[in-house]
Amino acid sequence: MSGRWALAIHGGAGTILRSKMTPDKEAAYHDGLRRALAAGVTVLRNGGAALDAVTEAVVALEDEPLFNAGRGAVYTSAGEQEMDAAVMDGRNRQAGAVAGIFGPRNPVRVARLVLDRPQVLIAGAPAVDLARQAGLPFGDRAYFHTEARWTALQETLAGRTDDDPARRHGTVGAVAVDAHGNLAAATSTGGMTGKAPGRIGDTPIIGGGTFADNATCAVSGTGHGEVFIRWTAAAEIAARMRHAGQTLDQAATAVVMEDLAPNDGTGGLVAVDRHGNIAMPFNCEGMYRGMVRQGEEAKTLIYR
Amino acid sequence: MSGRWALAIHGGAGTILRSKMTPDKEAAYHDGLRRALAAGVTVLRNGGAALDAVTEAVVALEDEPLFNAGRGAVYTSAGEQEMDAAVMDGRNRQAGAVAGIFGPRNPVRVARLVLDRPQVLIAGAPAVDLARQAGLPFGDRAYFHTEARWTALQETLAGRTDDDPARRHGTVGAVAVDAHGNLAAATSTGGMTGKAPGRIGDTPIIGGGTFADNATCAVSGTGHGEVFIRWTAAAEIAARMRHAGQTLDQAATAVVMEDLAPNDGTGGLVAVDRHGNIAMPFNCEGMYRGMVRQGEEAKTLIYR
Numbered sequence: 001m002s003g004r005w006a007l008a009i010h011g012g013a014g015t016i017l018r019s020k021m022t023p024d025k026e027a028a029y030h031d032g033l034r035r036a037l038a039a040g041v042t043v044l045r046n047g048g049a050a051l052d053a054v055t056e057a058v059v060a061l062e063d064e065p066l067f068n069a070g071r072g073a074v075y076t077s078a079g080e081q082e083m084d085a086a087v088m089d090g091r092n093r094q095a096g097a098v099a100g101i102f103g104p105r106n107p108v109r110v111a112r113l114v115l116d117r118p119q120v121l122i123a124g125a126p127a128v129d130l131a132r133q134a135g136l137p138f139g140d141r142a143y144f145h146t147e148a149r150w151t152a153l154q155e156t157l158a159g160r161t162d163d164d165p166a167r168r169h170g171t172v173g174a175v176a177v178d179a180h181g182n183l184a185a186a187t188s189t190g191g192m193t194g195k196a197p198g199r200i201g202d203t204p205i206i207g208g209g210t211f212a213d214n215a216t217c218a219v220s221g222t223g224h225g226e227v228f229i230r231w232t233a234a235a236e237i238a239a240r241m242r243h244a245g246q247t248l249d250q251a252a253t254a255v256v257m258e259d260l261a262p263n264d265g266t267g268g269l270v271a272v273d274r275h276g277n278i279a280m281p282f283n284c285e286g287m288y289r290g291m292v293r294q295g296e297e298a299k300t301l302i303y304r
Numbered sequence: 305m306s307g308r309w310a311l312a313i314h315g316g317a318g319t320i321l322r323s324k325m326t327p328d329k330e331a332a333y334h335d336g337l338r339r340a341l342a343a344g345v346t347v348l349r350n351g352g353a354a355l356d357a358v359t360e361a362v363v364a365l366e367d368e369p370l371f372n373a374g375r376g377a378v379y380t381s382a383g384e385q386e387m388d389a390a391v392m393d394g395r396n397r398q399a400g401a402v403a404g405i406f407g408p409r410n411p412v413r414v415a416r417l418v419l420d421r422p423q424v425l426i427a428g429a430p431a432v433d434l435a436r437q438a439g440l441p442f443g444d445r446a447y448f449h450t451e452a453r454w455t456a457l458q459e460t461l462a463g464r465t466d467d468d469p470a471r472r473h474g475t476v477g478a479v480a481v482d483a484h485g486n487l488a489a490a491t492s493t494g495g496m497t498g499k500a501p502g503r504i505g506d507t508p509i510i511g512g513g514t515f516a517d518n519a520t521c522a523v524s525g526t527g528h529g530e531v532f533i534r535w536t537a538a539a540e541i542a543a544r545m546r547h548a549g550q551t552l553d554q555a556a557t558a559v560v561m562e563d564l565a566p567n568d569g570t571g572g573l574v575a576v577d578r579h580g581n582i583a584m585p586f587n588c589e590g591m592y593r594g595m596v597r598q599g600e601e602a603k604t605l606i607y608r
Contacts, residue, residue, distance in 0.1 A: 093534040093567075099504070100427055119503045120530045123404055123427045126502030198430030199423045200403070207511045207536035226424045230397040232511035235536040239543035263397075 004294040005044040005179050006276035009036050009057050011067040011288030012170025013222045013268040016302060026302065029066060033290040033300040036060040040174060041292055050184035050218070051089045054174040058085075058108040058186040061172035065146045067288070068170035070106055071139065072146045073190025075153040076197045081144055083190055084203040085111040086121075090183030090212035097204035099123040104131040105139045108188045111204070121204055149193070156194035170288075171203055173220025175212070175272045179294075183274060185210050185218040185234075192225075201225030207235030214274060216241040217248055222287070223260070223267010231259045237271060248272070252279035308598040309348040309483045310580035313340050313361050315371040315592030316474025317526045317572040320606060330606065333370060337594040337604040340364040344478060345596055354488035354522070355393045355416075358478040362389075362412040362490040365476035369450045371592070372474035374410055375443065376450045377494025379457040380501050385448055387494055388507040389415040390425075394487030394516035401508035403427040408435040409443045412492045415508070425508055453497070460498035474592075475507055477524025479516070479576045483598075487578060489514050489522040489538075496529075505529030511539030518578060520545040521552055526591070527564070527571010535563045541575060552576070556583035 011033060040057035043049070062070025073081045085107035086097035096115025100123050104110050110131045114122055122130065132138070173187035187210045189203040202209030202225035209225060211234035212218035219234035228234070233255050240251035252271045260267065261283040268282025270289060278291050285303065292298035315337060344361035347353070366374025377385045389411035390401035400419030404427050408414050414435045418426055426434065436442070477491035491514045493507040506513030506529035513529060515538035516522035523538035532538070537559050544555035556575045564571065565587040572586025574593060582595050589607065596602035 088534075095534050117500075118530065119500055120533045121504040121509075122500065122502045123504055124502050126500060196421075196423055196426065196430060198426045198428050200425040200427055205425075205509060205511075206533050207509075207539060211536075226422065229424045229510050230392075230399050232515075232536060232539040235511060235539050236543065239540065239547060243543060243547035 003179060003181050003274065004276045005177060006272050006278055006293040007037060007040045007044060007053060007057065007174065007176040008270040008272055008278045008280060008291040009033060009061065009174045009289065010220065010222050010268065010270045011061055011172050013282045013287035014266065014284050016286035029288055029302060030300045032064040032066050033288060034298060037290045037292050037298045040176060044176060044178055047179055050176040050178040050182050051087065053176045053178065054184045054186035055087060055108055055112055057174035058172055058188050059106045062106050062108060062188055067172045068190040069172040069188040071144055072149060073144060074149050074193040076191065077157065077194045078197045079153065080197065081190060082197065083107040084200060085188040086204040086206065086210040087111045087115055087186040088184065088206060088210055088212040089115065090214040090218055093213055095120050095206045097121040097206065098127040099200045099204045100198065101127045103128045103138050105137045108186050109136050120206065152193045171222035173222060173270060175218040175220050175270050177272050177274050177276055181214065181274050183212045183214050183218040183272065185212040185220045187220045202228035205229050207232045209234060211235050211238060213238055217271050217273045219269055219271045221267060221269040224265050227260055227263050227265030228267065231263065231265065233260060233269065248277045249279045253281045256281040256283050307481065307483060307485050307578065308580045309481060310576050310582055310597040311341060311344045311348060311357060311361065311478065311480040312574040312576055312582045312584060312595040313337060313365065313478040313593065314524065314526050314572065314574045315365055315476050317586045317591035318570065318588050320590035333592055333606060334604045336365065336368040336370050337592060338602060341594045341596050341602045344480060348480065348482055351483055354480040354482040354486050355391065357480045357482065358488045358490035359391060359412055359416055361478035362476055362492050363410045366410050366412060366492055371476045372494045373476040373492040375448055376453060377448060378453050378497040380495065381461065381498045382501045383457065384501065385494060386501065387411040388504060389492040390508040390510065390514040391415045391419055391490040392488065392510060392514055392516040393419065394518040394522055397517055399424050399510045401425040401510065402431040403504045403508045404502065405431045407432045407442050409441045412490050413440050424510060456497045475526035477526060477574060479522035479524050479574050481576050481578050481580055485518065485578050487516045487518050487522040487576065489516040489524045491524045506532035509533050511536045513538060515539050515542060517542055521575050521577045523573055523575045525571060525573040528569050531564055531567050531569030532571065535567065535569065537564060537573065552581045553583045557585045560585040560587050
């Protein structure tokens, strides 16, 4: 089968306050999203695999300090950075994920290493060792440090929570269908500002914040991770499509608006099916997001 | 509502070789299972909550060195013990889980502490700290050491894998419905003999090896964890009931036989619905298991 490829990405969701947004900052977010779309498109346009496209798109988002993943990750209550990432291949449901790592510049590439191993999820130092053995690039504290995140931690610890929640507990992610009709999803996060050390959110939880299956859809979520886990948000979209005959849009909207929203599950997600349909529902003020389909212009959006 | 309470437990599934089973050993397994059922029944008979019943049943299984959880946990390839556990309350989908911990005698009690916190999953030292602060009992290396597990590691490292897989990558778990119609699930494991350090299996993954929702069912799985995660086994049973109108038995059997079995997902699970129906499907030679319902005799089983 040779279909139309499609790619959707997100860079976090929340009450993105217009009052705190300047034209320059807004332009920088759009630029960051466009670069990530371009990285994925380069793969898809050349007949590459969805799995590689979502990985490259997420790498671009991790490299951009504006988003809470990789460089620019937020700080835990202990002043450390702990990153989680996952990637899933819709062809065979192979999946790889890492949790609580610091060092590798691109946690999603470490998740990609795990995908090729017998494990699905590896936490902490052993995952960092894998990255080192594979020769992946590392960053030191200076590389990962951003003044804005450090300030956000001080504000959170002081009980002031007017920092943009989309950055405080943001996540980046990508979903794609390639020209061969294969789906994939990838998600990466620095977690929540001031989070308890050791806390693992929905990003590396297959079926929670990340899921891909050629039979239905690929999903990457962002928001209040615990609620995404408890409602198995990503897997539930696939289940509604398989068992209730819902379309991608119906299933994704139902999960975000009817399952997550009433249960304090602020956030959103991006999803794609094998026909290139894209859904990007969110139940908060905004979500940094972008999409592009074969033969169409790339679009990047922040508010509704 | 005042319904009929029910409880089902498991102590691992696999190719439990009859050739390696002696009458004494078999009796010891049945005894261990009966003690765990009795611990849960004490709670349920007095009108207690399913959440407490599954916790107490799993504590009893963790305290029994025959099963791979708590005391008697298997060793990683590095000769360490890393335990995972989860508990979920069907009333509100509150969930708590821990991964990669060593020290607390009963990992399921640490998961129970997490359930009352904003997090769902906490890994490593911070989870152990929670247990210490709460005054939970700890064990040292001598407490957790069993000669059989240590020998099993040496055999695995030497490439001899004739140890009972149900113990090599076993898990213990319990599901219950209480007299008030509330459901709960709990699972605990020492992981896989010779597993890679840092590897997290399906036990603490909500929707993978553990799930509970009053609307459908409570599920606890045991087996090849990575496949349970990739097929979101526990959540899929609930989804089939909600969206495809399947009964507990239909849904649980389909997941174990049609989703897991063809994909190298050796194992089984125990599940219960709010009417007190129990399903205990497995796709391998045996599963240490037991069940009891209000007004019925407790049953414990190993083979088909």
